[in-house]
Amino acid sequence: MGSKSQEQKPKLKHKKGLWSPEEDQRLRSYIVKHGHGCWSTVPINAGLQRNGKSCRLRWINYLRPGLKRGLFSSHEEDTIIALHRQLGNKWSQISQHLPGRTDNEIKNHWHSYLKKKVLKENASSTPPETTPHRKIQQYCSSSSITDHYSSPSPDKPTLIPASHFRQNSLPPSTADQWDPQSYSNRHHQEINGPSPALPKLMFAEWLSLDSFAATSAAPLVGCSNTKGFAGGSADFGPDVSGLFVGDNNNGLFHGYPLFQQGTSGGQNSMTATVSDGSASDVFSSQFSFDDQSSAADANNYQFVEFCSEFQLNGNDVMYI
DNA sequence: AATATCATCAACCGCGAACAC
């Protein structure tokens, strides 16, 4: 933010329109390697003829790992409707309550279907449909993660734990699969298969404090039996302790570090040694973070934003 | 089979807020 504009540099002709797989690959590779940092420099450094804005949008709405994509479950729709009732067109805020969904996706779904549904409901006293037209079969046959969470009432949407992210979604990797027209739609179907595995690449923005506010650590750990999650402990030295919740599948530990309020104690860097309960430590890494004790949520847990690349295990990396 | 209409969704545009200088 605020750095000198490179986007304004003389007459770079920026490409518009749909993204090709090659462009996607370039952008993804670059961000995975370097993080996005200043968006205006991303296309330059990544060798893309796009503007930073376009790159940001593409990343957020399409390439970002952890996106759920696919069809909305009836529960998600209820959540959107309830939140829209409270917040109006605050799509960004609404999307924070639906991990894996983007504001654009929610907005589109609202305009294409939910708005009409709500109007219809308001116009008639008949009970609302629970699922949309031709989508109903697919909703029922796919075991949506949100089915595991019941909403107490439409006015009190259930917040879905951030732990429920699907595996990284990737568009076709080869050029011969590229069809500018059907790429997107086909991609939708391809990536929507059931995958309980956590993404290997994690970004802090997936984990809003909001989500944690409604889901204490215990329920997250409680997912371990069915979702491949396991709790672990994090040892941050004599003064700091934390709970580490993650996926212990295949011996890899993908973690979401949660720290009790105040445990960071003003420290801004430390060496983390994380174990999964077995005799040997899973990984050890030096990292730094901001003291966020003031931002701790009602359950006294907070997500610590790592300020540096966080090597979890070999290829598994967390970025901020 | 051909055409028209509708539904969907990726992407663009413009604006305001935040930030740096």
Place this chain on the structure above:
DNA sequence: GGTGTTCGCGGTTGATGATAT
């Protein structure tokens, strides 16, 4: 405090596929 730049958000558009006639 003023100005310029970047970011993020919400509204809108345009392309495409699906469905109806």
